[in-house]
Amino acid sequence: MRHPLNTPRNTFLMLTAALALIALVSFVIQNVSNHSTELAGRPAFTEAQISSTREIEVVTSDATYTLKRIETGWVMPEKADFPVAENAITSLLTALTDLNIEMSTTQLPARHALLGLTDPADSGFGARLTLDQDSSRIFGQRAGQQFMREPEEDQTYQVSPVLPPLYNPMRWIDLSDDTLPRLTGEIVQIQLETNVTDAIYRLSSGVWHKDGSDEEPVNAAPLNNAIYASYYLEFTDVRRRTDAQAFARIGFGYADGETQIISLVREGNETWARFEFSDGIADVELYESREFKLEALSVADLLLE
Numbered sequence: 384m385r386h387p388l389n390t391p392r393n394t395f396l397m398l399t400a401a402l403a404l405i406a407l408v409s410f411v412i413q414n415v416s417n418h419s420t421e422l423a424g425r426p427a428f429t430e431a432q433i434s435s436t437r438e439i440e441v442v443t444s445d446a447t448y449t450l451k452r453i454e455t456g457w458v459m460p461e462k463a464d465f466p467v468a469e470n471a472i473t474s475l476l477t478a479l480t481d482l483n484i485e486m487s488t489t490q491l492p493a494r495h496a497l498l499g500l501t502d503p504a505d506s507g508f509g510a511r512l513t514l515d516q517d518s519s520r521i522f523g524q525r526a527g528q529q530f531m532r533e534p535e536e537d538q539t540y541q542v543s544p545v546l547p548p549l550y551n552p553m554r555w556i557d558l559s560d561d562t563l564p565r566l567t568g569e570i571v572q573i574q575l576e577t578n579v580t581d582a583i584y585r586l587s588s589g590v591w592h593k594d595g596s597d598e599e600p601v602n603a604a605p606l607n608n609a610i611y612a613s614y615y616l617e618f619t620d621v622r623r624r625t626d627a628q629a630f631a632r633i634g635f636g637y638a639d640g641e642t643q644i645i646s647l648v649r650e651g652n653e654t655w656a657r658f659e660f661s662d663g664i665a666d667v668e669l670y671e672s673r674e675f676k677l678e679a680l681s682v683a684d685l686l687l688e
Contacts, residue, residue, distance in 0.1 A: 427482040427531060427542055432514055439475070441549050442511040444503045448552040450475075459556060463623040463673045468557045471547070478546050488530065488539045498530040499523020500539055510549040522546060558618040558675065564666050566643050567614050572636030573606055575687055605687040609633065612684035613643070616656075620676035624657060633685050645685060648674060654682045 439450040448461045450472060457467035488498065500523040501507025509521040511534060523530050529546060532539040548554060556562075571586040583594040584606055591603045613635055629646035636642050644659040655674040660667050677685075 425484045427484065427520060427540075428479055428514065428518060430480055432518055433476060433480045436514045438515050440513040440516070441552075442503050442513075443550050444506050444508065445550065446552050448555075450555060459552065461552065462556055462621050465556050465621050465669070465673070466562070467555045468562075471555050474547050478544055481544055482531075482542055482546070484531075485541045485543055488541050490537045490539070492537050495523075495532070495537075495539065498525050498539055500530055500532050502534060504534075512549065522549065553620065556621070558621060563618070563669055563675075565614055565616055566635070566637065566641070566660075566664070568641065569638040570610050570613070570635050571638050572634075573609060574632075574634040574636075576632040576634075577630065577686070605684075608684040609687055610635075612681045613645070616675075616681055617678045618656075618675040619678065622655070622674050622676075624672050624674050625655075629657070631686060647677075647682065647685070654679070 437452045441448055441450070448459060450457050450467055451460055451464075455466075456469065457472045458464040459467055489495075495501050496508060499508045500521050501509055502521060503509055503511055507521075509523045511519055511521045513519040519534050520531050521534055524545065527545070529542050529544070530539055531542045573584045575582050575584075584591050584601065585594065590600050591606050592598045593601050613633075625648065627648045627650065630649050631647040632644060633647075634642060634644045640661075641664055642661040643664075646657040646659070648655045648657065654677050656677050657674050658667070658670040660670070
């Protein structure tokens with residue numbers, strides 16, 4: 384007996400439905416392909432947006448910071464308006480100007496995390512970049528490729544070139560001696576003031592003596608360590624000067640008559656330094672009204688420990 388479904392009419396209908404489904408899938412694939420082709424080469428931002436922008440805000444799950452254009456260059460307000468390194472901001476602006484869409488990728492929100500495109504406002508992995516509080520994009524990377532989407536959109540795109548890293552605000556500023564010169568003249572006097580000590584050491588004929596100790600020579604090793612530390616201080620962060628009371632002051636007197644005073648402020652496990660210089664020392668303006676976080680080893684050396 385012929386099965387009721389195995390009639391010529393039913394077979395025809397099933398074949399027709401299958402062909403229609405194949406045609407629909409092909410149509411969708413073709414449309415997606417055409418859409419990707421149309422988008423290829425389209426800029427993520429216009430050149431006018433990049434050239435006119437005065438402020439770039441970056442938000443990640445760990446930090447929010449701003450790169451702000453002023454008359455003399457770019458600064459970071461969150462880091463006491465410290466200047467942004469010229470090579471760093473140039474690299475970012477160039478990449479944003481050249482940033483083009485290569486192809487459309489997924490529209491599924493469940494796959495945003497795979498591309499690093501989840502919204503940082505919801506503790507996501509992406510980095511949201513906003514130009515002049517207006518044009519926002521969320522950026523992420525996977526396998527060396529750069530991806531992008533708009534914050535309120537599910538559609539994602541592969542773009543190029545790859546942007547500079549956006550997650551660490553400290554990468555934009557230079558706290559080395561190229562920007563913040565360390566005084567390296569001959570030191571002939573060191574004064575250490577803390578809650579428990581107030582000592583002055585003087586160098587005479589190549590030998591260190593402590594004031595009030597009948598000019599007996601003292602162990603030069605801690606003093607030499609402090610001098611070395613002052614020459615090669617390593618700063619790991621910067622902030623505006625606070626009203627916190629210093630727990631120690633280290634003064635250095637130089638053979639040419641100049642002086643430098645480093646005041647140390649403790650905040651939890653961190654130590655921040657303030658700097659004062661005698662008049663006439665050049666290129667130290669960036670130290671003014673700011674505090675710099677020090678490495679623990681540098682702190683110990685400055686305290687003659």
